[in-house]
Structure formats: C-alpha cells, structure tokens
Amino acid sequence: MINPFKIICKDKNSKARIGKLITSHGEVNTPIFMPVGTQATVKTLSPEELINIGVEIILCNAYHLTLRPGTEIIKEAGGLHEFMHWDSPILTDSGGYQIFSLSDLRKITDEGARFQSHIDGKEIFLTPEEAVNIQNDLGADIIMTLDECIQYPCDYNYAEIAMKRTCEWAKRCKNTHTDKRQLLLPVIQGGMHKDLRERCANELVEEGFSGYAIGGLSVGEDRSLMYEIAQHTLCFIPERRVRYLMGVGDPRDLLECIGLGIDMFDCVMPTRNARNGTTFTRGGKLVVRNAKYARSHEPIDAECGCYTCQNYSRAYIRHLFNTREILGLRLTSIHNLYFLMELIKDARKAISENRFLDFKKAFLKQYARKLVL
Amino acid sequence: MINPFKIICKDKNSKARIGKLITSHGEVNTPIFMPVGTQATVKTLSPEELINIGVEIILCNAYHLTLRPGTEIIKEAGGLHEFMHWDSPILTDSGGYQIFSLSDLRKITDEGARFQSHIDGKEIFLTPEEAVNIQNDLGADIIMTLDECIQYPCDYNYAEIAMKRTCEWAKRCKNTHTDKRQLLLPVIQGGMHKDLRERCANELVEEGFSGYAIGGLSVGEDRSLMYEIAQHTLCFIPERRVRYLMGVGDPRDLLECIGLGIDMFDCVMPTRNARNGTTFTRGGKLVVRNAKYARSHEPIDAECGCYTCQNYSRAYIRHLFNTREILGLRLTSIHNLYFLMELIKDARKAISENRFLDFKKAFLKQYARKLVL
Numbered sequence: 001m002i003n004p005f006k007i008i009c010k011d012k013n014s015k016a017r018i019g020k021l022i023t024s025h026g027e028v029n030t031p032i033f034m035p036v037g038t039q040a041t042v043k044t045l046s047p048e049e050l051i052n053i054g055v056e057i058i059l060c061n062a063y064h065l066t067l068r069p070g071t072e073i074i075k076e077a078g079g080l081h082e083f084m085h086w087d088s089p090i091l092t093d094s095g096g097y098q099i100f101s102l103s104d105l106r107k108i109t110d111e112g113a114r115f116q117s118h119i120d121g122k123e124i125f126l127t128p129e130e131a132v133n134i135q136n137d138l139g140a141d142i143i144m145t146l147d148e149c150i151q152y153p154c155d156y157n158y159a160e161i162a163m164k165r166t167c168e169w170a171k172r173c174k175n176t177h178t179d180k181r182q183l184l185l186p187v188i189q190g191g192m193h194k195d196l197r198e199r200c201a202n203e204l205v206e207e208g209f210s211g212y213a214i215g216g217l218s219v220g221e222d223r224s225l226m227y228e229i230a231q232h233t234l235c236f237i238p239e240r241r242v243r244y245l246m247g248v249g250d251p252r253d254l255l256e257c258i259g260l261g262i263d264m265f266d267c268v269m270p271t272r273n274a275r276n277g278t279t280f281t282r283g284g285k286l287v288v289r290n291a292k293y294a295r296s297h298e299p300i301d302a303e304c305g306c307y308t309c310q311n312y313s314r315a316y317i318r319h320l321f322n323t324r325e326i327l328g329l330r331l332t333s334i335h336n337l338y339f340l341m342e343l344i345k346d347a348r349k350a351i352s353e354n355r356f357l358d359f360k361k362a363f364l365k366q367y368a369r370k371l372v373l
Numbered sequence: 374m375i376n377p378f379k380i381i382c383k384d385k386n387s388k389a390r391i392g393k394l395i396t397s398h399g400e401v402n403t404p405i406f407m408p409v410g411t412q413a414t415v416k417t418l419s420p421e422e423l424i425n426i427g428v429e430i431i432l433c434n435a436y437h438l439t440l441r442p443g444t445e446i447i448k449e450a451g452g453l454h455e456f457m458h459w460d461s462p463i464l465t466d467s468g469g470y471q472i473f474s475l476s477d478l479r480k481i482t483d484e485g486a487r488f489q490s491h492i493d494g495k496e497i498f499l500t501p502e503e504a505v506n507i508q509n510d511l512g513a514d515i516i517m518t519l520d521e522c523i524q525y526p527c528d529y530n531y532a533e534i535a536m537k538r539t540c541e542w543a544k545r546c547k548n549t550h551t552d553k554r555q556l557l558l559p560v561i562q563g564g565m566h567k568d569l570r571e572r573c574a575n576e577l578v579e580e581g582f583s584g585y586a587i588g589g590l591s592v593g594e595d596r597s598l599m600y601e602i603a604q605h606t607l608c609f610i611p612e613r614r615v616r617y618l619m620g621v622g623d624p625r626d627l628l629e630c631i632g633l634g635i636d637m638f639d640c641v642m643p644t645r646n647a648r649n650g651t652t653f654t655r656g657g658k659l660v661v662r663n664a665k666y667a668r669s670h671e672p673i674d675a676e677c678g679c680y681t682c683q684n685y686s687r688a689y690i691r692h693l694f695n696t697r698e699i700l701g702l703r704l705t706s707i708h709n710l711y712f713l714m715e716l717i718k719d720a721r722k723a724i725s726e727n728r729f730l731d732f733k734k735a736f737l738k739q740y741a742r743k744l745v746l
Binding site: 068 | 414416418670
C-alpha cells in the first residue's frame with residue numbers, strides 16, 4: 001500500500017511533526033484542524049469564506065446526509081463536493097459517533113447497528129459494509145470505518161466487546177472498500193483501558209490501513225486522562241502513518257496533542273461556541289454577547305488578522321447577537337475558525353524551527369492568564 | 374439650495390429617467406433599489422456581499438436602532454457607517470412607518486408620537502425634532518422627516534388630519550436639521566385621496582426640500598390604485614427633484630413605477646421572501662424549499678449570473694432550508710437582491726436607449742407566463 005502521508009519535519013524536543021497528506025482533492029498540510037460541516041455545510045459559512053480562513057479540509061457526517069437529503073440525491077448531483085460547492089478535501093464520518101449519541105434509539109449487534117432516525121423515527125440498519133457503500137456514494141476523499149463508540153465511564157467487559165466489534169467491523173469495511181481514490185481510516189477504541197487500546201491498535205495495524213484514527217476520547221473524561229490515553233495509543237501506531245484524534249478542538253488540547261504526534265483533528269466546538277457568542281482570544285475565551293461589551297468599540301482580539309477582527313467591534317457583534325441577526329453568527333464563526341487555523345499554522349512553524357515546546361508553553365500561559373476577560 | 378440630483382437621461386416614451394444622486398458617501402445611480410438593513414445589517418449578508426451584488430445604498434431604521442443598541446453607542450462608534458462597516462450611502466427612515474405598525478401601542482398628537490417600545494414596553498415620546506436629532510447622531514447620508522402613516526382604508530377626515538400633521542412635522546424637521554452633509558427628505562401622505570396628496574405635495578414643495586418621498590402606499594391597496602396615486606402625486610413634485618417611493622420592491626411594481634418617474638425604492642420583501650425560500654426568476658416566483666425541487670440539480674434561474682446561481686443547485690438550497698442551515702438563507706438573499714439590482718440596471722440601460730416600455734412589457738410578459746413554476 002502506498003503511504004499517502006509524508007512527514008516533512010519532526011520537532012526535536014517532542015513527538016510533534018509536520019507532514020502532507022495526499023488526497024484526491026489535493027494535499028493537506030498537517031497538523032490540521034477540520035471544521036465540521038455536518039449537513040454538507042459548515043454552519044453559517046460559505047466555501048469561499050472557509051478557504052479565506054485557511055481551511056484545507058472539512059468533515060461531513062455520512063449519518064446525517066443519509067437521512068437528509070439522502071445518498072441518492074448527492075450521488076445524482078455528482079457527489080458531495082459538487083453538491084456543496086467545495087472543491088478541497090472532505091472526510092466523512094461513518095456514523096458510529098452519531099449512533100452512539102442516540103443511546104435510547106439504538107441496538108448494536110455484531111452484524112451492525114439498528115437505530116431510529118432522529119428526524120422521523122424510521123428504523124435503519126447500518127452494517128459496516130453499508131457504511132462504506134454510503135461513503136463511496138458520497139465520494140469523500142477520506143472515509144471512516146464503522147465503529148462502536150462507548151460511553152464514559154464504561155466497564156472493562158463492555159469496552160472489550162465494543163473494541164473487538166470495532167476491529168471486526170474495520171476488517172469488513174476494508175474488504176468492502178474498493179474505490180482507491182478514497183482513503184479508508186479505521187478507528188481505535190477501547191475506552192480508558194490502556195490494554196484494550198493497545199490490542200485494538202495492534203490488531204488494526206496488523207490489518208494494515210493508510211492511517212489511524214483514535215476515537216472515544218473527549219467524551220467527558222479529564223483532560224489529563226485524555227492526553228494519557230492518546231499518548232499510550234499512539235505508541236502502537238507506526239510513526240510513518242497519519243494519525244487522527246477525533247472530536248478534539250479546544251486550543252489547549254490541540255497543542256498538547258500535536259505535541260504527542262497527532263496530525264488531524266475535528267470538532268464542532270469552535271463553530272458551536274461561536275454561535276453561542278463565545279469566542280477564542282489569545283487571552284482566553286471571550287463571551288462577546290455579554291452586556292459588558294455593549295460599548296466596547298475594539299475587535300474581539302486586537303492581535304487577530306481575521307475578517308471579523310479587521311472590520312467589526314465587539315459592540316457591533318454584541319448588537320447582532322442581541323437582535324438575533326445572522327451576521328453575528330457568521331462573524332464569530334469566521335473568527336473562531338481563523339483563530340484555530342492560525343494557531344495550527346503557528347504550531348507548524350514552531351515545529352519546523354524546533355521550538356514547539358516553547359511555543360506551546362507561551363500560548364498556554366497567555367491563554368490561561370486572562371480567562372476572566 | 375443646491376440640487377444633489379442630476380438627471381442624466383430621460384426615456385422618450387415614458388416618464389422614466391436615469392440620474393445621479395450625490396451624497397456624502399458617494400454617488401447613487403438612479404433608478405435604485407435600497408435593500409433594508411433594519412438593525413444595521415441587511416439580514417444574513419455582509420457589506421462585501423452587498424457590494425458584489427451591486428447594491429449602492431441601503432436603508433436602516435432609526436426607530437429600531439434607537440431601541441437597540443441605542444443612538445449613543447452608534448454615535449460613540451463614529452456613526453452608523455463605521456459601526457456596521459458599510460462605507461457606501463445609507464438612508465435612515467425616521468420611524469414613522471414603524472410607529473404606524475405599533476397600532477395598539479401608540480398615541481399620536483400634534484406634538485409627536487407617544488408609543489411603547491416593542492422590545493421592553495418602555496414608553497417613548499418621539500417628536501419631529503427628536504427624529505432629526507437621532508438621525509443626525511446616526512449619521513446617515515439621507516434622512517427622513519417624521520410622518521404619520523395612516524391605515525388603509527382610511528376615511529377622508531382622518532387622512533386630512535394626518536396629512537396636515539405630516540406637513541407641519543416636516544417643517545419642524547427642516548427647522549431642526551442643520552447638518553448639511555445629510556439630505557433631508559419629507560414624506561408625502563394623504564392616503565388614497567388625490568386632493569390630499571396634491572395639497573400635501575404642494576405644501577412640502579413650497580417649503581422646499583432636496584427631494585420628495587411618497588409614503589403610505591403599498592399598504593394593502595390594489596396594485597392599480599397604488600400606481601394611480603403614485604402617478605397623481607408625482608404631478609406635483611418638480612421633475613428635477615429626486616423622487617422616492619417608500620416600501621415598494623416587487624419586480625413588477627419597480628418597473629411600473631420607474632415608468633412613472635420614480636427614482637428610489639426600498640422594501641423588505643425581497644430579503645424576507647428569500648428567508649422563506651421564495652425566490653425571483655425571470656419566469657416568476659419559485660419556492661425553492663418545495664419538495665419538488667429535491668432532485669433539481671439546476672440553479673434557481675439558469676439565466677442568472679449571481680453567486681448562488683453560478684455555484685449551487687435548487688436541490689442543495691432546498692436541502693439547506695430543509696435542515697434549517699443558515700447558508701440557505703444567505704444564498705436566496707443574495708439571489709433575490711441580485712435579481713432586483715440587475716433588473717434595475719437593465720431598466721436603466723433600456724431608458725438610455727429609449728426602449729424602456731418594450732423592455733418593461735417583455736419582462737412582465739415573461740414574469741407572468743411561468744408563475745406556476
């Protein structure tokens with residue numbers, strides 16, 4: 001198997017590295033953060049805005065798109081890229097995490113997952129094979145195997161069952177997948193149990209994939225436990241393969257996990273927070289809809305170069321939130337994504353100059369300092 | 374008084390004309406349509422998007438901005454242009470129409486209008502003088518006198534009282550207004566009573582203003598009655614002055630009223646309809662959120678050159694509406710405004726080539742033909 005991932009440079013003092021991932025819609029620079037476009041749109045933003053922000057790849061959810069508008073319609077349109085007017089790489093999630101979220105509406109067996117649509121209650125039976133077929137039809141550049149994501153905390157016995165099932169499903173996905181324009185990545189599960197993580201990683205690596213994702217983290221555990229499990233799991237993934245930590249997007253977590261050797265991230269938090277009026281700044285979070293910014297005629301973050309900070313004040317954005325105007329949601333979404341993309345760009349530069357640890361330390365210190373803004 | 378309006382060219386077969394209106398933030402080509410940005414934002418769109426659509430001037434509502442965020446904050450920010458990042462001309466409405474909409478919460482006397490805020494019920498007393506002071510603080514390029522807009526139908530006696538009051542208020546506004554960077558336009562009222570319209574127009578023209586607005590139309594009367602009253606009222610406005618018909622934005626009405634000699638229009642309908650999924654096409658209205666467009670992989674209007682029609686299908690936009698995604702509202706808003714701006718641009722060209730009536734006839738025929746799309 002040709003490795004689509006090339007390591008460009010490694011930090012001498014940590015496991016951080018910069019690389020390039022080759023996909024059918026172009027190269028992606030890693031480390032990278034993928035904004036989430038659940039329903040074939042990164043909420044509130046246009047593709048051109050994403051490109052201007054520096055976004056290189058987005059994540060869409062096969063589960064949601066299967067329910068609405070349905071795979072057939074997207075296939076007819078010429079695939080997801082054509083349908084949503086996005087010509088850069090796309091990763092689709094298999095639906096495992098969404099099924100996990102439907103705790104009361106699902107039943108998982110070795111054969112697959114039976115669940116009810118959250119839209120109309122219709123019963124759906126999703127097998128690993130079907131998850132691949134759906135993602136083939138959608139035509140993303142990177143697709144994911146179907147996995148069973150467990151709740152936190154989860155006892156050892158069930159975590160083991162789910163981990164074994166996840167491995168079996170990954171093999172069935174691999175056997176079904178024939179479209180070589182798409183990279184298929186499996187998901188390593190095992191809860192917070194280190195030996196299960198190790199067994200899962202070893203089994204999937206032995207099967208052989210283009211890269212590996214770590215799932216089932218950032219599900220409620222302490223930050224330090226997440227780092228510990230991620231670090232442990234990474235020990236069993238070949239260094240030369242791309243590594244994706246699913247569901248992580250907090251600026252601090254990004255830097256810590258880049259330092260552990262993670263290459264890819266996704267999370268709804270930056271855009272969801274934006275729509276709630278919570279924004280990132282170098283000095284920590286700033287809730288721009290708060291009354292105290294009513295007369296604040298400066299940008300969200302004076303050091304930020306984004307469209308929002310270059311052109312709009314906190315007072316105006318707060319007014320937009322206060323009057324429920326959509327432009328407010330757009331402006332904070334642009335800012336939060338730009339903030340993360342710049343953070344990652346700065347991290348890459350620091351890695352290339354062997355000063356990643358200093359960079360991380362300085363950022364974390366400043367970010368924590370003014371959290372009370 | 375220097376006339377800020379220059380007529381560039383007149384159609385030989387109708388009263389249509391093209392002109393230029395000079396304002397503190399640049400020239401406006403007439404006829405012109407002004408999108409409405411009630412709360413210092415044209416709903417869902419950025420200033421750059423408006424400029425790309427061809428928008429030259431927008432309308433904001435002094436009434437709404439006085440309530441939220443308050444005049445003080447906008448003045449502190451350096452005025453409305455600075456506050457909302459819009460460097461082209463702005464017209465502010467005085468609040469007369471909004472007070473008219475609050476039928477149960479208002480009491481109008483010769484002194485002014487006493488009403489309750491629709492936000493928090495706070496009692497506000499707005500005099501003509503205060504309406505000018507507020508608009509001075511906001512710093513729009515064109516400001517409007519406070520008027521009393523009556524309901525339709527309205528008996529002669531009350532229409533006469535409101536008309537006389539509107540004239541008195543216009544004079545008080547003129548006496549208060551000192552900032553010569555702002556053009557002050559009065560509103561001609563008089564309901565559907567031709568002699569009242571005539572008396573109102575004559576009295577305001579005698580007082581002398583830079584231009585004249587016709588208010589109190591498009592309030593529920595038949596289309597033909599609206600045209601009749603507008604045409605009659607225009608007889609009493611000097612030809613060399615700019616003429617603004619308030620609250621009109623239907624494509625058919627725009628062309629008919631351009632033919633009568635109207636230069637400026639505004640209306641929330643194009644953007645409001647867009648947010649309901651109703652779009653303009655050369656063949657009539659198209660409700661893109663309808664189920665029948667679920668598999669329609671063509672643009673809203675194949676002849677349209679807007680960003681939306683160049684890049685997105687009806688099926689995708691319908692999906693966005695179906696999943697309540699904000700990008701859908703943006704895409705239809707862009708399309709509807711572009712459609713109107715192009716229509717007006719085409720009208721200007723037709724006027725300059727003395728074929729406005731043929732142009733209007735051809736458009737109306739095609740627009741009516743496929744209304745069942």
